[in-house]
Amino acid sequence: MAEGGVVTCPEVFVVDTQANYISNPNGKESRWARVSQKFLLLLVGLTLLGLFVEGCFIYRLYKKTEEFSLCKYSPLCQNLSHPQTSGQQGDTMSQVGPEESNDIPKMLANLDQVQQRPFAQLIGADNPIGLNNILLWVDKVGETVTHNMGYKDGKLLVEKDGYYYLYSKLTINASEECSLIQHKIMKVTRAYDNSIELMRSKSVRCPSHSKAKASGGEDLWNSFLAGIFHLQSGDGIFVTLENKNKMRPGPIDNLMGAFMILPGSILQ
Incomplete structure (x- = not known):
């Protein structure tokens, strides 16, 4: 009992069993x-x-493989892959250097040899009639050229031995009457007195009135010859045509030419 008759109520503490507890992290687990x-x-x-x-290893292996594939074509690598005696190997090694150093001069020499090969092309003259059915050509104007070859009186003059490709094209007008046309490429040489026939085109042409009417009174057709022959220095090449009055003159319709494809002789 309290003094004065006053009753004091005791304090009540309530415990909450649902409260959340925050656990401190374990130091060992965080470090782990x-x-x-x-x-x-x-x-x-x-x-x-x-x-x-x-x-890096794969790249180096690739480079080594590439170098080996290129090296197998080199004489030096071939010598290393096939060892010889010391004296022979020394001789081989002494020969590799000059051969490799001479590659460029050899290429330049071959290029110069190609540039020096003879060739020529002639065009038809306005007055192509020559002696003995030999046709005359123009050799110094327009699209004409004579390189290491000469020209005189309808003949191409050979200056160097070799195999030549010869060709000739003629335009014939057969609008008036039927006629025998013989187009030939001939050769004159020091070894024989008479000319030698190399190629020939022989045909009979008769006028076609329908073609002549359509082309203004002309019935035109082409005769073409070409072949490879061995020629010697001093030979002369010329073209003949029988019934030369049937030929249509002009630089565009007629031409003759030659060019060397192989110097010297295969039989040498």
């Missing part, structure tokens, strides 16, 4: 997680480094 992350990053780094090193 950090170590695990660092170890994982280290493994990833080592993996990437391994891939990089492997790529």
Whole structure:
């Protein structure tokens, strides 16, 4: 009982059994997680480094293989792959240097040889009638050329021995009457007194009135000859045509030419 008759109520404490408790993290577990992350990053780094090193080895192997594939065509590599005695190997090595150093001069010499090969092309003259059915040509104007070859009185003059491709094209007008046309390429040489027939085109042409009417009174057709022959220095090449009055003159309709395809002789 309290003094004065006043009753004091006792204090009541309520305990909440549903309260949340926050547990403090364990220090050992957090350190283990950090170590695990660092170890994982280290493994990833080592993996990437391994891939990089492997790529470098593959690239070096590829370069070595490429060098070997190119080297197998080199005389030096062939000598190394087939060892010889010391004296023979010394001789071989002494020969490799000059051969390689002479590659460029040899190429230049071959190029100069090609540039010096004779060739010629002549065009038809306005007055192509010559002696003995030999046709005359123009050799110094327009699209004409005579390189290491000469020309005189309808003849191409050979200056160097070799195999030549010869050709000739003529335009014939057969609008008036039927006639025998003989187009020939001939050769004159020091070994024989008479001319030698190399090629011939022989045909009979009769006028076609329909073609002559359509082309203004002309019935035109072409005769073409071409072949390869061995010629010697001093030979002369010329073209003959029987019934020369049937030929249509002009630089565009008629031509003659030659060019060397192989110098010297195969039989040498």
